[in-house]
Amino acid sequence: MPSSLPQQIVQAISSVTGGKKAALHEPRFQGNEWLYLKECLDSTFVSSVGKFVDRFEADLAAYTGARHAVAVVNGTAALHVALLLAGVKPEDEVLVPAATFVATANAVSYCNAIPHFVDSEARTLGIDPRALREYLRDIIVRQGHISINRHTGRTVRALVPMHVFGHPVDMEGLLEIAREFNLVLIEDAAESLGSTWHGKHTGTLGLMGTLSFNGNKTITTGGGGAILTNDTALAKKAKHLTTTAKVPHRWAFEHDEIGYNYRLPNLNAALGCAQLETLPAFLASKRRLHEAYRQAFANIHGVSLLAEPEGASSNYWLQALILDETQADACEAVLTMTNDVGLMTRPLWNLMPHLPPFARCPRAPLPVAESLVRRVINIPSSAFLA
Amino acid sequence: MPSSLPQQIVQAISSVTGGKKAALHEPRFQGNEWLYLKECLDSTFVSSVGKFVDRFEADLAAYTGARHAVAVVNGTAALHVALLLAGVKPEDEVLVPAATFVATANAVSYCNAIPHFVDSEARTLGIDPRALREYLRDIIVRQGHISINRHTGRTVRALVPMHVFGHPVDMEGLLEIAREFNLVLIEDAAESLGSTWHGKHTGTLGLMGTLSFNGNKTITTGGGGAILTNDTALAKKAKHLTTTAKVPHRWAFEHDEIGYNYRLPNLNAALGCAQLETLPAFLASKRRLHEAYRQAFANIHGVSLLAEPEGASSNYWLQALILDETQADACEAVLTMTNDVGLMTRPLWNLMPHLPPFARCPRAPLPVAESLVRRVINIPSSAFLA
Numbered sequence: 211m212p213s214s215l216p217q218q219i220v221q222a223i224s225s226v227t228g229g230k231k232a233a234l235h236e237p238r239f240q241g242n243e244w245l246y247l248k249e250c251l252d253s254t255f256v257s258s259v260g261k262f263v264d265r266f267e268a269d270l271a272a273y274t275g276a277r278h279a280v281a282v283v284n285g286t287a288a289l290h291v292a293l294l295l296a297g298v299k300p301e302d303e304v305l306v307p308a309a310t311f312v313a314t315a316n317a318v319s320y321c322n323a324i325p326h327f328v329d330s331e332a333r334t335l336g337i338d339p340r341a342l343r344e345y346l347r348d349i350i351v352r353q354g355h356i357s358i359n360r361h362t363g364r365t366v367r368a369l370v371p372m373h374v375f376g377h378p379v380d381m382e383g384l385l386e387i388a389r390e391f392n393l394v395l396i397e398d399a400a401e402s403l404g405s406t407w408h409g410k411h412t413g414t415l416g417l418m419g420t421l422s423f424n425g426n427k428t429i430t431t432g433g434g435g436a437i438l439t440n441d442t443a444l445a446k447k448a449k450h451l452t453t454t455a456k457v458p459h460r461w462a463f464e465h466d467e468i469g470y471n472y473r474l475p476n477l478n479a480a481l482g483c484a485q486l487e488t489l490p491a492f493l494a495s496k497r498r499l500h501e502a503y504r505q506a507f508a509n510i511h512g513v514s515l516l517a518e519p520e521g522a523s524s525n526y527w528l529q530a531l532i533l534d535e536t537q538a539d540a541c542e543a544v545l546t547m548t549n550d551v552g553l554m555t556r557p558l559w560n561l562m563p564h565l566p567p568f569a570r571c572p573r574a575p576l577p578v579a580e581s582l583v584r585r586v587i588n589i590p591s592s593a594f595l596a
Numbered sequence: 597m598p599s600s601l602p603q604q605i606v607q608a609i610s611s612v613t614g615g616k617k618a619a620l621h622e623p624r625f626q627g628n629e630w631l632y633l634k635e636c637l638d639s640t641f642v643s644s645v646g647k648f649v650d651r652f653e654a655d656l657a658a659y660t661g662a663r664h665a666v667a668v669v670n671g672t673a674a675l676h677v678a679l680l681l682a683g684v685k686p687e688d689e690v691l692v693p694a695a696t697f698v699a700t701a702n703a704v705s706y707c708n709a710i711p712h713f714v715d716s717e718a719r720t721l722g723i724d725p726r727a728l729r730e731y732l733r734d735i736i737v738r739q740g741h742i743s744i745n746r747h748t749g750r751t752v753r754a755l756v757p758m759h760v761f762g763h764p765v766d767m768e769g770l771l772e773i774a775r776e777f778n779l780v781l782i783e784d785a786a787e788s789l790g791s792t793w794h795g796k797h798t799g800t801l802g803l804m805g806t807l808s809f810n811g812n813k814t815i816t817t818g819g820g821g822a823i824l825t826n827d828t829a830l831a832k833k834a835k836h837l838t839t840t841a842k843v844p845h846r847w848a849f850e851h852d853e854i855g856y857n858y859r860l861p862n863l864n865a866a867l868g869c870a871q872l873e874t875l876p877a878f879l880a881s882k883r884r885l886h887e888a889y890r891q892a893f894a895n896i897h898g899v900s901l902l903a904e905p906e907g908a909s910s911n912y913w914l915q916a917l918i919l920d921e922t923q924a925d926a927c928e929a930v931l932t933m934t935n936d937v938g939l940m941t942r943p944l945w946n947l948m949p950h951l952p953p954f955a956r957c958p959r960a961p962l963p964v965a966e967s968l969v970r971r972v973i974n975i976p977s978s979a980f981l982a
Contacts, residue, residue: 256818257811286857312851319854425643432642432861463945465698468705468953471672475818559849567854
């Protein structure tokens with residue numbers, strides 16, 4: 211009897227991991243992490259001020275090609291502040307993918323704005339520009355420079371694509387839409403450090419971009435994130451807003467607006483500096499892992515391994531299988547069987563409009579996202595796994 | 597010619613520091629910090645899950661006597677979540693001291709609520725219960741169980757005293773007021789880890805209390821904070837809200853409300869576990885420093901050193917001088933002269949209603965706070981300074 215699709219998938223993953231159990235994504239600390247943490251501790255500057263924060267910001271800017279990087283406490287905080295600086299106001303609508311991690315939608319909510327969910331394309335798993343343009347041409351009326359959702363009467367202020375699993379979204383199409391409808395474009399690049407689109411680093415193509423260094427990301431600072439921007443005034447404002455909006459003074463406490471305690475501690479930045487040094491090796495290893503999976507899955511029918519979109523270079527943060535439509539019913543069995551044998555896998559996130567807090571938010575038709583959510587499975591993706 | 601008051605103050609501080617320059621408050625890492633950080637790194641669990649987070653929470657609960665401690669990314673986040681869990685709703689008013697660090701008022705704003713500023717007493721530098729009771733009896737009208745500010749028509753929902761520089765506020769008076777006006781009492785104990793009021797740890801007397809482990813605090817985790825509570829259901833909700841409100845599942849992403857990415861990374865918790873072990877030694881040393889300053893300032897006229905209130909034990913986080921009313925004009929000269937010679941000092945925070953973002957918020961008469969802000973000066977306060 212030929213083995214079932216879930217069995218074949220378990221075998222294919224096992225052939226790559228060498229039969230060993232495997233987490234979805236583990237960090238690796240084999241560079242200068244230890245040295246820098248010790249140096250940080252010995253300096254006693256472990257908190258919001260210190261040389262590792264400055265260095266991490268400089269290193270991130272140099273690596274991504276952004277003029278500025280502002281380190282913050284996590285990717286959610288980065289997105290929150292980026293949206294505030296983009297001028298997102300209470301009751302504005304912000305276009306975000308229905309298929310994303312909840313942080314994207316939460317950050318919109320923190321601004322008292324309303325996430326407006328749009329569809330994905332199967333090629334990138336990110337926002338589909340063609341579907342979005344058609345949708346916006348239907349629902350948007352212009353009042354001067356402002357785009358108004360004619361169904362809700364609210365201003366549609368910003369567009370926040372997310373580079374899912376590290377695969378760059380079609381930025382050309384989205385930048386055109388942002389221009390056509392006068393939307394601020396902020397890239398949620400939480401998952402795509404190391405990914406480029408036509409040679410430019412993700413997160414540097416819109417007005418601002420945001421990164422995450424959570425423990426499950428390509429590099430980690432324990433918890434951490436950053437805002438990327440080429441706009442010097444915005445970078446300065448980002449630093450100000452994330453450090454309680456305190457006006458510099460030798461001793462006086464003057465705060466000129468509602469600020470946030472979002473600064474990345476120096477201790478976490480020390481880890482980040484070491485991790486960033488090893489990023490090229492991580493990326494090369496993750497690309498090799500993709501190739502190993504590609505070969506392992508080449509002859510299995512009913513499932514395909516997601517590859518980087520044309521014109522883009524992906525960091526392959528999380529490897530993703532996509533079951534054929536006809537095999538969607540096997541998804542739960544695949545998740546169960548793989549996790550049962552210690553090969554950690556997970557499905558796509560529940561679509562945002564399916565979550566109770568966002569059930570009443572506006573949404574475009576979501577045929578592709580609704581299909582993908584039944585068929586996408588992430589498989590073990592750590593660097594140096596294969 | 598007798599020396600001026602600023603000169604005498606410089607001499608007195610110098611006599612305690614042994615003529616050496618001194619920061620306002622430096623952390624000290626001479627326990628197991630190094631060991632635990634290495635153990636954390638070697639485990640690869642540096643992020644939101646790990647044994648040091650669990651241990652830090654257990655150790656904090658044991659130390660403070662709170663039934664539960666929930667570790668978070670900083671003290672501001674702790675207060676934000678505590679206010680949300682206390683039922684603070686948009687447009688509610690929350691009573692906070694005019695004399696506090698900006699985080700207290702910011703956290704209220706994050707809930708879309710309005711800080712309502714009240715006066716201090718010179719004895720504790722915290723909220724004055726007698727002045728507050730008199731004020732509330734004037735402005736509050738009751739509608740069933742709800743207290744309404746008759747000037748604004750808004751619900752006054754909560755009372756957030758702050759234990760300034762570690763000196764416990766008069767909790768007996770404030771707990772009575774909370775009962776009389778049906779206010780939720782949340783203690784901002786950001787500065788008072790190690791301080792007790794009639795034998796009970798600050799932050800454990802109200803419904804919830806919040807701690808901070810910023811780099812300038814008595815113990816530090818780089819950045820960090822915690823929510824203390826004796827209410828098991830609230831502790832569970834706090835953990836849920838601070839971990840993106842994710843419903844536990846082997847793989848599915850279900851989030852049942854708007855949550856936050858506020859969990860303390862394991863790396864920072866590792867530092868916290870080691871710091872907490874040395875807290876008793878820090879406290880003893882800071883008490884010795886207070887005694888040294890007391891002797892140094894005993895014969896200087898026009899200035900007094902703030903001592904712990906009767907019935908309370910203070911952690912003496914920051915030592916504070918209070919200039920006599922007649923000497924208030926010397927405050928700027930004292931700050932300049934001390935900082936110029938490398939003895940770091942700072943004034944009280946600008947009062948909250950003096951900051952642009954809070955200028956239009958409601959406030960009680962603030963005669964004591966207005967007087968204190970011209971006369972309070974913090975002087976070098978690190979453990980093991982003297």
